[in-house]
Amino acid sequence: MFQYDLVVVGSGPAGRRAAIQAAKLEKKVLVIEKGTRVGGVSVHTGTIPSKTMRETALNLSGWRERGFYGRSYRVKQEISADDLRRRLLITLDHEVDVLEHQFARNRVQQMRGRASFVDRNTLEIVKEDGEQLRVTTASVLLAVGTRPFRPDYIPFDHDRIIDSDEILEIKQVPRSMIVIGAGVIGVEYATIFSALDTNVTLIEPRDTMLDFIDKEILQDFTYQLRDRNMKLLFGQPVDKIEKDEGGKCRVTLKTGRTLTADMVLFAAGRMGATDTLNLPAIGIEPDSRGRIKVDPETFQTSVPGIYAAGDVVGFPSLASTSMEQGRIAARHAVGAPANEPPHFFPYGIYAVPEISTCGLTEEEVQQRNIPYECGIAHFRETSRGHIMGLDTGMLKMIFSLKTRRLLGAHIVGEGATELIHIGQAVLNLKGTVEYFVENTFNYPTLAEAYKIAGLDAWNRMGEAKKDTEVVPQPVG
Known part of the structure; x- marks a missing residue:
């Protein structure tokens, strides 16, 4: 037919x-x-x-x-x-x-x-x-x-004022750049050019960025960006964008503040x-x-x-x-049976440094009133981290106190988008903190951070268990 x-x-x-x-x-x-x-x-x-x-x-x-x-x-x-x-x-x-x-x-x-x-x-x-x-x-x-979302009030010129598609065709690496929009795309390109030693300012009209990321991970990420002299301006909408006679781009915020740069990347949605x-x-x-x-x-x-x-x-x-x-x-x-995909999938943000997350954030666990404990490992605590010269990067895992199951895994740092799959597998297989404590991880690797974070959580969960134990009182 x-x-x-x-x-x-x-x-x-x-x-x-x-x-x-x-x-x-x-x-x-x-x-x-x-x-x-x-x-x-x-x-x-x-x-x-x-x-x-x-x-x-x-x-x-x-x-x-x-x-x-x-x-x-x-x-x-x-x-x-x-x-x-x-x-x-x-x-x-x-x-x-x-x-x-x-x-x-x-x-x-x-x-x-x-x-x-x-x-x-x-x-x-x-x-x-x-x-x-x-x-x-x-x-x-x-x-x-x-x-890319291209609103009429942005004077795109395909050269100095560009969107996230046009950035692949730039003629030269700018010495300074203003990125408007702190979503995934804006954050990725802002940090990539910052790694090239471009002076980057990231502007976001909302008071926060990447709201779906665990706050502790986001705080560590934000600290790393500011530590390398990136300017992060939150809660400051853009009023207008212009080009001056010298070819510089001038961005005026609704607060009245004016910023100048060689290039403006507008990355506020698609x-x-x-x-x-x-x-x-x-x-x-x-x-x-x-x-x-x-x-x-x-x-x-x-x-x-x-x-x-x-x-x-x-x-x-x-x-x-x-x-x-x-x-x-x-x-x-076509009428063929189809199984639902596993409940937990990894989310990767290829910024510098990478962020990857799978499962519930600590904020989501709190909203659901689940008794929980966290385990943290810093990459500098691993021998592989020392070999690589890492002084930043961390892994955070969240476990249920009641079932001891892993609820969420969150990573910021080198190789985060690769490492997250270990946490993803344990989440979908309903594994517990004992998996990380009892299993062997290659040494030296960054994956060893799972062992460190697991032991950290296991120790804390043991202490929490003692705190909630009911001690029998003598009769009379």
Whole structure:
């Protein structure tokens, strides 16, 4: 009846995982991508580019070796924008090649062009050369991702006043930068350029940043940023942005304070890329940020047979969770059984230093009135930390006093996004503090911090148990 079993609009993490999953179930699948190459935002302007830029900056600046050789140590004295791009282009070419091979191996058909709905089962595709055609399908998965929020009052010029997509095309590394928006993207780029010795000011209209992170971890992170002379301005909305005659950018805050810098990065939110899909034709109404509401278990929209996954459905907006969303949506769309993903997933912020978290924060545990205890380990307490020259970084674990189960694991510091998976596994397997106390960890490694934090919590829990023991009183 239809040309395809599933049409996927967008080839980012959610789209590619969905397409390959449906193809492995022997369904006929078409992927429609508006860009010239597959991969979506994740490969071309988001996840992969920003993490590649981070790694390049840390390598060329000698950041990881400064604990031993001093703050002036650098691998390359003059780091250019071309230096940052060179590694990026190699990485992107590799990612695209791998994805193209995966599609070919699984017989996933591809088409370049912009898709829009005619009706629930029909999509119109406009190719780059203007050719128009229509395809019919039993189900559709929208994995169109997001794009930077660009309000009219910001005078973007693609050179000095830029968004988070345009930062990959800068002509030179600025000596000073103002970053507006202390969300994940703003914090990541602010700290990356700070590691390149750019003088960075981070402005956030709210009184706090990264509210979903455990406060103790966030306090340690904030201290590290201020310790290296980053300016953090919270609760100070921007009034206007201008360029002076000398080419400098001038940012005026609503408090009246004026700041100047070589470059301004506006990173205050993203919009769902849904405006060209003609969603009203099928009765779907996105929210004010272009995001689509879905069933959290199946990722089906309010219209049967139409699914959405990835950043376009909102939080947590991670490549890793987007892949799982796409897989589950595809299985449901083609009538295959799909298990729910594990309850706990890791959240990674690739700032300098990294932050990664899984499970409940201490604040969430308190709100639920769960009796608990914490265990802390500083990376400098590990032999591996000494070898690496680390004097910062910490691991925090939260345990239930009643069940002794791990409730949350939170890390700030080198390798946090890798280390978190140990805590994630224990959380999903409902492990207790005894796992960390009784098991052996490779020595010397940063993972040994789990042992240290586990012992710290175990000692404290033992003391808490003694404090709550009821001592029998003699009769009479």
